[in-house]
Amino acid sequence: MTDIISPGSTIGVLGSGQLGRMFAIAARRLGYRVHVLSPDQDTPTGQVADLEINADYLDLDAIERLARSVDVVSFEFENVPFETVQVVERFAPVRPSGNVLHITQNRWREKSFLKQAGIPVTPFQHVQSLDELKRAFANQKNRPGVLKTSSWGYDGKGQVPVRGVNDLENAWKSLQTDDAILEEFIDFSCEISVIAARSIKGDVAAYQPFGNTHQNHILDITVSPAQLPASVAAQAEHIAGQVLTQLNVVGVLCVEFFVTYDGQLLVNELAPRPHNSGHLTIDAHVSCQFEQQVRAVCGLPLGSIRQLRPAAMANLLGDLWSDGEPNWDAVCGFPEVKLHLYGKQHPRPGRKMGHLVATADSVEQAQAIVQDARNAFTAKTSA
Secondary structure, eight states: OOOOOOTTSEEEEEOOSHHHHHHHHHHHHTTOEEEEEESSSSOTTTTTSSEEEEOOTTOHHHHHHHHHTOSEEEESSTTSOHHHHHHHTTTSOBSSOHHHHHHHTBHHHHHHHHHHTTOOBOOEEEEOSHHHHHHHHHHTTTOOEEEEESBSOOTTTTEEEEOSGGGHHHHHHHHTOSOEEEEEOOOEEEEEEEEEEEOTTOOEEEOOOEEEEEETTEEEEEEESOSOOHHHHHHHHHHHHHHHHHHTOOEEEEEEEEEETTSOEEEEEEESSOOGGGTTHHHHBSSOHHHHHHHHHTTOOOOOOOBOSOEEEEEEEGGGGTTSSOOHHHHTTOTTEEEEEOOOSSOOTTOEEEEEEEEOSSHHHHHHHHHHHHHHTTOOOOO
């Protein structure tokens, strides 16, 4: 019996946003059919899939219908209910597995797993009440920290800074949860991510680290390769490989790091799927992160992660639509810039609508070009 799910087979996707869209495009390019389950209609993934099943993630009859119609299932975000994945696993393989999802969709379980595996993580404590938060804050000697919900947080949601004792009560009330972690604030020099794929056979291919900058807790610019000492970059790739192996991932996973001023690496978060910072791999690498996901979950050998040129990516948020339709002519007037839009019809502030990628002879040139192109997005045309 072979583990290979051959082209022509059908892949199921749980989740229907832009990550699923780009995964579906990569899958169709390789000859697969794609079925997606989504609570919404006309979704970014559904627009390019063969079939979009509109149902809630807890509609177990619809989940079973999806699972029976496909040969393998993957997910495009980690907030899929664990119960949903358990139902799917009765009828089709899920890659990465439900166990990987269960660990990574909860910050307490994720950080505990990493710590037990000997992976360097940001200092953290589990808190389930205001009294526990006060004790935890005292345990870290009243140093500033970040209080985060254990579940359902992304892009800065579900977290609040605590700078002193007087912040604790309001911080706890604001999260409206009884399950959180308190992380000690890290004074870091930069943030990086390493995206890696792991095959059914256990082979790991890790892209060299991406350098990330954020605005309002949302990724703003990514450059590749990150501007790091070679030894730090190699260590980050090594740690990422350890994480995928320890978790027994089959698929793609992103490891987000803080890099301290003395070159120490601390894992901040995991994402058990392709990641926003890896979108530039579509234009800058031989095999992009989405093709790697398809190859891994279908049991195929992994592709080459070789980078063709230095690159930079800029996110396009709904804020850019606030003054009306973007200046498409100006944006597309940059011949070295690739425009990727996600098919979302309603721009909102902070909503990821697309991204731009520029490649050049250096990271600095690529970043300057992609920022100029994004600035042109809202440039008004002459009358």
